[in-house]
Amino acid sequence: MTLDVSRGTDIAIVGATGKTGRAVAAALDGVAVVRRLSRSAPDYPVDLETGAGLAEAFTGCRGVYFIAPNVNPDEPALLVRALNAAASAGVDHVVYHSVAWPYSPRMPHHMDKARCEEELRAFSSERGLHWTILQPCAYAQNFEAVLDGTAADLAVPYSLDTTFSFISLDDVAEVAARVLIEGPELHHAATYELGGPEALSVRDVVRLVEVATGRVVASRSSSVDEWMKLHNDSMSADEQHRLGAMFEFYDDRDFLAGSAVTATLLGREPTPVRALIS
Numbered sequence: 001m002t003l004d005v006s007r008g009t010d011i012a013i014v015g016a017t018g019k020t021g022r023a024v025a026a027a028l029d030g031v032a033v034v035r036r037l038s039r040s041a042p043d044y045p046v047d048l049e050t051g052a053g054l055a056e057a058f059t060g061c062r063g064v065y066f067i068a069p070n071v072n073p074d075e076p077a078l079l080v081r082a083l084n085a086a087a088s089a090g091v092d093h094v095v096y097h098s099v100a101w102p103y104s105p106r107m108p109h110h111m112d113k114a115r116c117e118e119e120l121r122a123f124s125s126e127r128g129l130h131w132t133i134l135q136p137c138a139y140a141q142n143f144e145a146v147l148d149g150t151a152a153d154l155a156v157p158y159s160l161d162t163t164f165s166f167i168s169l170d171d172v173a174e175v176a177a178r179v180l181i182e183g184p185e186l187h188h189a190a191t192y193e194l195g196g197p198e199a200l201s202v203r204d205v206v207r208l209v210e211v212a213t214g215r216v217v218a219s220r221s222s223s224v225d226e227w228m229k230l231h232n233d234s235m236s237a238d239e240q241h242r243l244g245a246m247f248e249f250y251d252d253r254d255f256l257a258g259s260a261v262t263a264t265l266l267g268r269e270p271t272p273v274r275a276l277i278s
Contacts, residue, residue: 010035011180012058012091014048014082015067017041019141020097023173024065031181035061048078054085061089063180067097068116071109071242079116083123093130093184095176096120100137100165100193100257106249109242117191130184133191134176137257140166140196140273143205146217148278153218157227158250160203160219165195165257168271175265195257197270205273212277224248 011028015021016036028034037044037057046053048069058064064086068075079096086094101107102114120131145151172194179187200208206217224244228235235243249255262270 009033010061011063011065012037012044012061013065013067014038014046014054015069015097018067018070019169020067020172021065023169024067024176027170027173027177028180031177048081049074051081051085054082055089058086058089058091061086061091063093063095063183064091065095065097065176065180071239073108073112073238073242075109075112076115076119080119080123083120083127083129087123087127087129091129093132093180093188094120095132095134095179095187097176098133098135100135100195101255102135104249107242107246109246124189130188132179132184132187132189134172134179134194135192135257136172136194137165137167137196138255139169139172140205140271140276141169142166143202144276146206146209147273147276149213149215151217152215154202154206155220155222155227156202157222157224157247159201159252160206160221161201162250163199163201163204163254163256165199165255165259166205166273167194167196167257167259167262168276171196171262171266171270175262178265192261192265193257194262194265195259195270196262197259197272199254199256200273208274209277212274 010033012035013021013025014037017038025034035044037046044057046057066082068078098113102110104110124131146154206219224247228240259270
């Protein structure tokens with residue numbers, strides 16, 4: 001990938017300290033100057049709730065990758081605040097990290113991402129900002145501890161037989177880097193759904209690990225209430241509600257996305273889950 005520096009050189013990542021932000025930054029390192037933005041970032045601290053620091057952090061950037069805090073109920077407002085700062089700073093291209101199946105009324109945080117997509121399109125029409133939307137499916141790395149042998153048991157708050165088009169986080173990051181580097185000339189007004197190469201259930205993933213390594217993985221489906229009791233110390237009531245709604249959706253619905261777009265953008269086949277087992 002070759003960087004066109006005619007519109008500025010740097011690329012800002014909003015949400016750079018999360019796992020997705022770190023992966024996108026790693027994919028861009030050596031190709032572009034990356035500005036890592038977050039509330040706790042030492043070089044570019046920003047506050048999405050107030051907009052403090054955003055315009056300064058975006059000044060001189062050619063592109064922005066926006067990742068909202070997970071299941072944040074104010075995501076549309078956070079995005080609009082960032083879009084206004086990007087426009088005032090002269091940013092040319094904003095790439096929004098959405099999700100596969102954003103318009104899913106049973107999942108409130110997916111619906112917020114659908115609203116964000118609409119806000120982005122409306123803002124572009126009014127202000128002329130170029131945009132791209134990425135809609136990744138569930139990450140294979142959600143089960144990293146089982147894939148790498150760190151954990152020998154797995155409990156999920158939905159059916160073990162629900163199937164997903166698990167995609168490697170590194171593949172998503174590679175696509176994001178390509179879109180940001182190639183810029184709006186190729187990717188303006190594009191919405192890319194990103195799925196992995198095969199439909200697998202959690203039971204299938206466990207079976208792949210056991211066959212490939214000989215390890216035994218104890219897997220089970222827990223209730224949402226049981227899962228929440230183990231994790232609610234770090235989550236607000238609203239976050240619990242949003243995640244609970246998603247788990248209930250997964251309990252009786254698959255979550256699938258095609259891989260053809262992913263393959264085209266990568267220039268190769270997406271990484272299968274079996275390749276992530278160690």
